[in-house]
Amino acid sequence: MQKSYIWSLPTRVFHALFAVFILLAFLTDDDNLLQYHAIIGYSIFILLLFRIGWGLFGPKHSRFKDFPLSIKKAKEFLGEMLTDKSKYVGHNPMASFVMIAILVTVFLTIVTGVLAFGIQEGRGIASGLNSSFFREMELFEEIHEFFTGVLIALIVAHLGGVLVDKVLHGKNKTLNSIANGYKMTDEKEDITVNFYQKTFAFIMAVLFIGFLLFNLNTPKNVLTASVFKPVNYKQENSLFVAECASCHTLYPSPSFT
Numbered sequence: 001m002q003k004s005y006i007w008s009l010p011t012r013v014f015h016a017l018f019a020v021f022i023l024l025a026f027l028t029d030d031d032n033l034l035q036y037h038a039i040i041g042y043s044i045f046i047l048l049l050f051r052i053g054w055g056l057f058g059p060k061h062s063r064f065k066d067f068p069l070s071i072k073k074a075k076e077f078l079g080e081m082l083t084d085k086s087k088y089v090g091h092n093p094m095a096s097f098v099m100i101a102i103l104v105t106v107f108l109t110i111v112t113g114v115l116a117f118g119i120q121e122g123r124g125i126a127s128g129l130n131s132s133f134f135r136e137m138e139l140f141e142e143i144h145e146f147f148t149g150v151l152i153a154l155i156v157a158h159l160g161g162v163l164v165d166k167v168l169h170g171k172n173k174t175l176n177s178i179a180n181g182y183k184m185t186d187e188k189e190d191i192t193v194n195f196y197q198k199t200f201a202f203i204m205a206v207l208f209i210g211f212l213l214f215n216l217n218t219p220k221n222v223l224t225a226s227v228f229k230p231v232n233y234k235q236e237n238s239l240f241v242a243e244c245a246s247c248h249t250l251y252p253s254p255s256f257t
Ligand code: HEC
Pocket: 240, 243, 244, 245, 246, 247, 248
């Protein structure tokens, strides 16, 4: 068995950030944390853009065309799973289907999230579509949640696959490879990352970090701002405040002011 370099640094950093940010998105699923939830969603979109670029012209094994996406191969793979054959250095056919499904589902989750944020909450880039009808109906939130359900199922499938692989083919060190990049393979084969790929990964990393810093500095930007103007009831009803508010609460309720 040979020790081969399979996953480049950008691939591994992407994987870690993708996992952490999806976890953060689940953790910020709360009305009070919607602002953070949205920024995390947009950040995952940047990660997704990187992964699509990487899938089109990234290094070997990360490219989509190196994903063995075929039902026939998947059947063969399942049949040979208990044997010692390790035909696939990168993703195996089952993993390939799950990976593509995860990327597609995350994309649909983000799109429906942006729509729910805009149509129902009147915030972000789709805020122009805001409608009180859908605000009550919560349709887009429901669709968004449906896709998160699909995503959870896919993540469980992914972790299940990793576990099965660990038990059946632990000696290939597949699990370690997502951390250190190295896997045990029949023949020695190392990937290389060329100048253009490095440049692309670098630009995307700068974009990602820049985006987070920008949102920390400018919480109210086109991605999160609301179409509703906050009303300062105290200011609008100064006479009432001066004359009557010592006994009567200010309409609509103190929590809005
Ligand atoms: C010192 C306290 C106090 C101040 C100041 C005060 N109110 Fe009142 N107000 C009351 C109380 C107590 C009632 C209830 C009287 C009752 O019906 O028993 C009342 C009742 C009312 C009602 C009748 C509500 C109803 O349900 O019929 C109106 C209208 C009202 N206030 C308007 C005002 C306005 C306008 C101001 C300011 C110019 C004002 N109040 C200032 C204590 C106050």
